[in-house]
Amino acid sequence: MERETRLVQGNQAIAEGAIYAGARFYxxxxxxxxxxxxxxxxxxxxxxxxxxMQMEDEIASIAAMVGASLAGAKSFTATSGPGFSxxxxxxxxxxxxxxxxxxxxxxxxxxxxxxxTKPAQSDVMQVRWGRHGDQSIIALSPATVEECFTLTVKxxxxxxxxxxPVVLAADEIVAHMRENLSYPAPGELEIVDRKKPSVSPEEYxxxxxxxxDIAPLxxxxxxxxxxVTSSMHGYDGYSNNNPAxxxxxxxxxxxxxxxxxxxxxxxxTFDTEDMDILLIAFGATxxxxxxxxxxxxxxxxxxxxxQLLTIWPFPDKEIAALGPRIKTVVVxxxxxxxxxxxxxxxxxxxxxxxxxxxxxNGTIITPKDILxxxxxx
Amino acid sequence: xxxxxxxxxLKNGCLPLMWCPGxxxxxxxxxxxxxxxxxxxxxxxxxxxxxxxCWGKADDYLVTNALHTTHGRALAFxxxxxxxxxxxxxxxxxxxxxxVTIGGNHFIHAARRNIDLTAIIVNNYNYGMTGGQVSATxxxxxxxxxxxYGNPERELDVCALAEAAGANYVARGTVYHGxxxxxxxxxxxxxxxxxxxxxVSPCPTHFGRNNNxxxxxxxxxxxxxxxxxxxxxxxxxDSQKDGYFIIGKLVDRDAxxxxxxxxxxxxxxxxx
Numbered sequence: 212m213e214r215e216t217r218l219v220q221g222n223q224a225i226a227e228g229a230i231y232a233g234a235r236f237y238x239x240x241x242x243x244x245x246x247x248x249x250x251x252x253x254x255x256x257x258x259x260x261x262x263x264m265q266m267e268d269e270i271a272s273i274a275a276m277v278g279a280s281l282a283g284a285k286s287f288t289a290t291s292g293p294g295f296s297x298x299x300x301x302x303x304x305x306x307x308x309x310x311x312x313x314x315x316x317x318x319x320x321x322x323x324x325x326x327x328t329k330p331a332q333s334d335v336m337q338v339r340w341g342r343h344g345d346q347s348i349i350a351l352s353p354a355t356v357e358e359c360f361t362l363t364v365k366x367x368x369x370x371x372x373x374x375x376p377v378v379l380a381a382d383e384i385v386a387h388m389r390e391n392l393s394y395p396a397p398g399e400l401e402i403v404d405r406k407k408p409s410v411s412p413e414e415y416x417x418x419x420x421x422x423x424d425i426a427p428l429x430x431x432x433x434x435x436x437x438x439v440t441s442s443m444h445g446y447d448g449y450s451n452n453n454p455a456x457x458x459x460x461x462x463x464x465x466x467x468x469x470x471x472x473x474x475x476x477x478x479x480t481f482d483t484e485d486m487d488i489l490l491i492a493f494g495a496t497x498x499x500x501x502x503x504x505x506x507x508x509x510x511x512x513x514x515x516x517x518q519l520l521t522i523w524p525f526p527d528k529e530i531a532a533l534g535p536r537i538k539t540v541v542v543x544x545x546x547x548x549x550x551x552x553x554x555x556x557x558x559x560x561x562x563x564x565x566x567x568x569x570x571x572n573g574t575i576i577t578p579k580d581i582l583x584x585x586x587x588x
Numbered sequence: 589x590x591x592x593x594x595x596x597x598l599k600n601g602c603l604p605l606m607w608c609p610g611x612x613x614x615x616x617x618x619x620x621x622x623x624x625x626x627x628x629x630x631x632x633x634x635x636x637x638x639x640x641x642c643w644g645k646a647d648d649y650l651v652t653n654a655l656h657t658t659h660g661r662a663l664a665f666x667x668x669x670x671x672x673x674x675x676x677x678x679x680x681x682x683x684x685x686x687x688v689t690i691g692g693n694h695f696i697h698a699a700r701r702n703i704d705l706t707a708i709i710v711n712n713y714n715y716g717m718t719g720g721q722v723s724a725t726x727x728x729x730x731x732x733x734x735x736x737y738g739n740p741e742r743e744l745d746v747c748a749l750a751e752a753a754g755a756n757y758v759a760r761g762t763v764y765h766g767x768x769x770x771x772x773x774x775x776x777x778x779x780x781x782x783x784x785x786x787x788v789s790p791c792p793t794h795f796g797r798n799n800n801x802x803x804x805x806x807x808x809x810x811x812x813x814x815x816x817x818x819x820x821x822x823x824x825x826d827s828q829k830d831g832y833f834i835i836g837k838l839v840d841r842d843a844x845x846x847x848x849x850x851x852x853x854x855x856x857x858x859x860x
Contacts, residue, residue, distance in 0.1 A: 236672050257857035262671050262850065267697040271664035274657065278637075278668025281655060282676070286668070300658050308655075431653045432673045436631040438647065440656035449599075450648055450656075 214393045221359040221386040222289075225315055225379065226251035228363030229287055231395065233402055234313070235261035236286035238275035240268055240294060243328050244383040245317040248289040269294035273301040273314065280312045281439060283430030285367055285404075289315035291383075292334055293324065296341070303342040304441045305376040306464060309418065309426065311405050313366045315379045317386040318494075320545075320573040329573025330383035332494055333546035338378050339523050345461060347468045349475055350378040350523040354497035356390035361400065362520060368403040369475060373467055374425055380522060382545065384495035384575060408435055418460075419446035424467040468524060477520035478529045482508070486515030488585060489537045491530065491555055493519040496543045496576050503543075503581035512585060522551070530558045541584055543568035543576045594621025597631070602649045610796075610804025612763035612789030613643050616710055619766055620679070623774035624652075634677045637666040639686035642717045642791075643710040646681050660690030663698040666705050674704070674847040677777065684711040688746050689724040699753035699782045703846040706776045706783040709746055712791035720794025727831075731798040746786045751839045756781030758839035762788040764811035765835060772837065781845040788815060788833065 219227075226248045229237075237252040239245075249265065256263040262279070266272040272288045279286040290298065295316045305312055318334045320326035334341075338350045349369050351362045359381065366377040408415045408427040417437040420426045426446075429435030438448030443460060445451035468475065481501055483489065488507070492500035497518045504514035517533060519526055540563060542552035549567045556565045566584045570576045598621065607613045624634065635653040638644040639662035647654035653676075657665045662680050670678045682688075687709040688695050698705060714732045715721040721734040725746060729738040750758045757779040761769035769787060776783035790796060790807030801807045815835040816824075824832060 236668070238668060254857075257854040258860075260854070260858075264667070264671055266664065266667075267693050270661060271667070271694055271697070274661045274664035275668030275671065278655065278665040278670075279672040280668075282635075282669045282672040284672045286672075301661060304658055430673075431635050431669060432633065432676050434632060436651070436653050438654045438656075440647070440654075441658055442656060448654075 214396060216391050216393045218389055219356060219392045220247060220389050221353070221356045221381065222247035222317070223251050224356045224359035224392050225289070225363050225381065225386070226255060228360035229313065229367065230255055230259060231360070231400070232285065232364040232367035233404070234285045234287050234367060235259065236276065236279035236284035237261070237288065238264040238266050238272045238279070238286070239288045239290065240266055240272050242291045242294045244319055244386050245289040245291050245315060248315060269297040270301060273298040273305070276312050277301065277305050277308070277310050280310050281431055283432070285311070285371065287313040287315065289317065291317050291319045292321050295334060295337065299341045302376055303344055303346065306342070306346045306348070307441050308439045309374040309428070310376065310439070311370040311374055311428070312376050313363070313370055313379060314376060315381060318380060318382045320571070326573035328383070330495065330575065331545045331571065331573070332382055332496065333550070333571065334380060335522060335546070335550035338380050347465045348378060348523050349373070349375060349468060349521070350380050351520055352380045352494040352522050353385055354494055354518060355385065356388060356392050358520070359385060360392060364400050364402070368401065371403045371405040372425070373471060374405065374428055375468065380494070382494045412436065416446040417448045418444060420463065420467070424463070424470050472524050475521055476524060476526045476529065478526050479518040479520065481516040481518070483515035483517065483533060483536070485513055486536060487513045488539045488541065489533055490514060490516045490541045490543070490581065491519065491551065492516060492543055493522055493551060496545060499576045499578050499581055500543055502578035503585065506578060506582055507585050514585060519551070525554050527558045530555060534559050534563065537563070539564045539566060541566045541568060541581060543581050545570050545576060547571040592622040592625035594618060594625050597621045597624055597650055597652055599649050599651050605649060606645060607642060608793045610790060610792040610807065611642070612712065612787070613646065613710060615763040615766055616708065616769065616787050616789060617646050617649065619770035620708060620773050622770050623777055626774055627777055629677055633675065634679065635669055637662045637669065637678060637680045639682045639691065641683035641686045641715070643681055643683045644686055660686055661694060662686065663691060663694040663705065663707065667698060667701070667703055670703055670705055671847065671850070678705045679777065680705050680707045682707065682709050683716070684709060684713065684725040684746070685715045685723040688744055688749065692724065696749065696753045699750050699755040699784070701846045702754055702756055702781045702843055704780050704782070706785070708773060708785050708787060710787045710789045711746060712789045712795055714791060714795045716791045716794055720791070720798060733794065733798065747784065747838050750784040754782070754843065755784050755839060756841050756843055756845070757783035759784070759837045760786045760788065760833065760835050762811040762815045762835060763790065764808050765815060768835070775837065781843060
């Protein structure tokens with residue numbers, strides 16, 4: 212089947228990717244720079260029999276999304292930093308209740324209201340650790356409009372397969388950028404649907420994992436009746452405060468992501484075979500990193516790029532594998548604290564030099580910024 | 589004639605319930621389940637959504653579908669369930685702290701959307717689970733564990749708020765008037781659009797103890813005396829009205845509910 216190509220914005224690609232993946236419910240609250248996703252969904256979802264809702268705030272948006280998912284919908288929401296902060300408590304519920312859903316966080320510059328229309332990559336740690344309680348999360352980060360589409364499909368697939376919320380951590384640059392998108396034909400990309408129970412309704416336990424560590428999920432309104440709670444619970448979904456149960460449950464919530472980390476962690480390498488210096492980048496900054504690496508090669512410096520498509524779980528193995536080839540790593544990111552650089556240092560240890568390139572003023576990191584750091588002696 | 593007991597919705601072996609002696613939650617739960625039975629609700633087509641608080645623990649005792657959520661947000665979760673599957677009976681159980689204090693925004697907007705949910709807000713005038721602190725419905729001057737010298741704030745009238753925000757059905761009952769309460773809940777459950785049943789209920793452990801009604805019987809007598817019909821209330825002079833409240837049906841209208849309106853809009857979108 213021939214692909215159709217159109218010039219579209221990242222946010223539009225995210226909305227269309229979600230619908231391609233089977234999303235039929237969106238609840239959200241307007242916030243720059245994510246609002247185009249809501250606008251697209253309000254146009255597209257009713258046409259495919261889905262539901263678009265604008266809620267009273269982001270807390271309600273993620274709550275409605277969770278409710279719809281348990282009623283059987285592939286569902287999602289989109290927001291930016293301030294809204295994502297508001298969503299954290301109920302995102303924790305989605306982790307605890309093992310509710311498949313996708314949260315798009317189009318990152319913008321903070322702190323607080325900050326530079327509301329400007330890009331940032333400063334929510335990397337908020338995505339990972341923003342909720343109370345100990346838990347794991349899957350997060351992906353697109354660098355192109357095409358990846359906005361394909362990673363949104365991936366996000367839904369991971370959510371459905373592992374019964375987890377998945378965060379798509381985009382940024383204002385990629386979300387508002389327009390590029391040619393070659394649309395995958397229907398059926399061209401793999402689409403995963405959540406595993407349904409195969410036992411009788413009487414035997415169904417909504418939180419009893421099968422051999423693959425994943426518990427099947429029924430839908431409200433089906434023949435399967437089930438309980439979901441934000442509180443600690445047993446296999447049957449009813450409250451259970453037993454310490455042994457709590458210990459097992461918390462570990463299980465981590466374990467199912469750890470078990471599948473090789474499927475979840477996606478990276479791309481560019482010119483890493485003969486490199487002396489490695490650039491590690493994610494999101495829109497990847498584009499500057501690639502341009503900088505090509506320019507460095509023209510100047511005789513053998514630079515390679517590792518793009519992190521998955522930022523959580525962190526690509527430890529993939530980074531460690533490249534470690535022996537290099538002495539220097541450059542990590543450009545649009546935040547002050549080097550949220551990814553710190554993780555890279557943790558993986559590679561103190562003997563490798565990590566050069567940070569940080570921008571936190573709402574402007575983009577340019578190839579020139581990165582080249583300057585590559586050339587620093 | 590045999591009366592509905594509602595027992596078939598109650599989880600086996602969960603009695604006695606966790607609530608304190610003299611608490612009204614068991615009476616409300618019983619009446620809600622009797623209403624379920626009289627309306628032939630099934631476990632499959634019913635979803636009980638609860639928030640956080642003593643009343644929010646009610647789902648632990650039920651064998652219907654259930655979703656126990658975060659503090660104040662039950663209506664928002666329920667909205668997603670109902671919006672995606674309009675065939676479900678979605679019943680939302682919240683206390684006064686949960687439903688109209690931390691959750692006030694969601695309450696207003698669920699009523700405004702007129703989404704076909706039934707909210708049963710048990711109002712015991714304080715935060716029972718955390719030790720009897722003041723809530724948005726605690727009457728002015730009343731004592732709680734955080735207003736030991738009296739509440740300086742004014743109380744919120746939950747029913748008036750629901751009416752102003754657009755609910756199709758609004759009623760207030762008490763756990764003293766149990767039979768009437770069951771009928772109000774039943775009517776709310778049957779009504780299309782947003783329904784609110786406020787249930788005034790005793791918390792002898794905290795609110796009663798702090799306000800000279802430590803004994804549960806005293807609290808029930810207080811509900812018996814202060815909860816009056818619209819007609820009786822109208823006969824009271826303004827100075828007599830203090831402390832009295834109207835029980836019974838307050839609002840009954842038939843504005844189209846959210847899902848009906850959404851279906852119309854969706855048909856327009858599909859035709860465009």
